[in-house]
Amino acid sequence: MKGPSTGGISVTITGFGFTGATLVRLGPNGTNFVIVTDTLITAKTPPGTGTVQVTVTAPTGTSTQTVLFTYTSLPTLSSLNPTSGPTSGGNTATLSGANLSGATSVRFGATPATILTNTANQITVTAPAGPPPSVNVTVTTPATPAIRCPTPTSRRPPSAICPRTPARQPAATPSPSSAAT
Missing domain, CATH: 2.60.40.10 (Immunoglobulins)
Incomplete structure (x- = not known):
């Protein structure tokens, strides 16, 4: 999984034992999440940098599998x-x-x-x-x-003056999905 360092994209985490989960982390940062089923969580990525481990904490403990998320610099x-x-x-x-x-x-x-x-x-x-x-x-x-x-x-013809209008904003937001267990 990968996404922008600004966070805010949706990710899908699959596995099992998610009922009652209390925390989803991407690296050290907790994030908002929704338990869809016992085997599916959707979450929004928090801001971050580098490659971090994704973990889910549920009543049975915290996941230990190596599931990684890589933050990328936005163009x-x-x-x-x-x-x-x-x-x-x-x-x-x-x-x-x-x-x-x-x-x-x-x-x-x-x-x-x-x-x-x-x-x-x-x-x-x-x-x-x-x-x-x-x-x-x-x-x-x-x-x-x-x-x-x-x-x-x-x-317009190349000699015309083009008005400059600032508008720096994403036209779309990525929504990667990946499996985590």
Whole structure:
């Protein structure tokens, strides 16, 4: 299991003997949880760092199996250059930020771009064709399904000035599930 260091994602823990459980921990941090059945718990991850052990404390004791959760650094986007391009697409755009390694997709609105290069701090893409006005640009990485660029790109002639509108917020929240016993 893995998720962002900010916590807050749902995880599913399976096993047995969960009836009457009083505590679910990810590392040293307890978290909110719901006992669904004697063999199933859902929990929200607390904030944390690194790789930690997941444990459940029930009337019969605390689990001792090695079930791990890895906290990942969330990707962030700080800039998009250029901030405008032709409606026919085909231009190269560079997205800068942090924790961008392994990007699995970049979308201009709902349309995927072609990823040319990808490093921890920068992604270069070929922008897809699309209609005018501005569209949000989102990046999907293994750490989170989608993050939005703080500046939408606009489908205007390259000489046009694109308004800058800050909007740094996840477009989706991951919900991994894994088995713990």
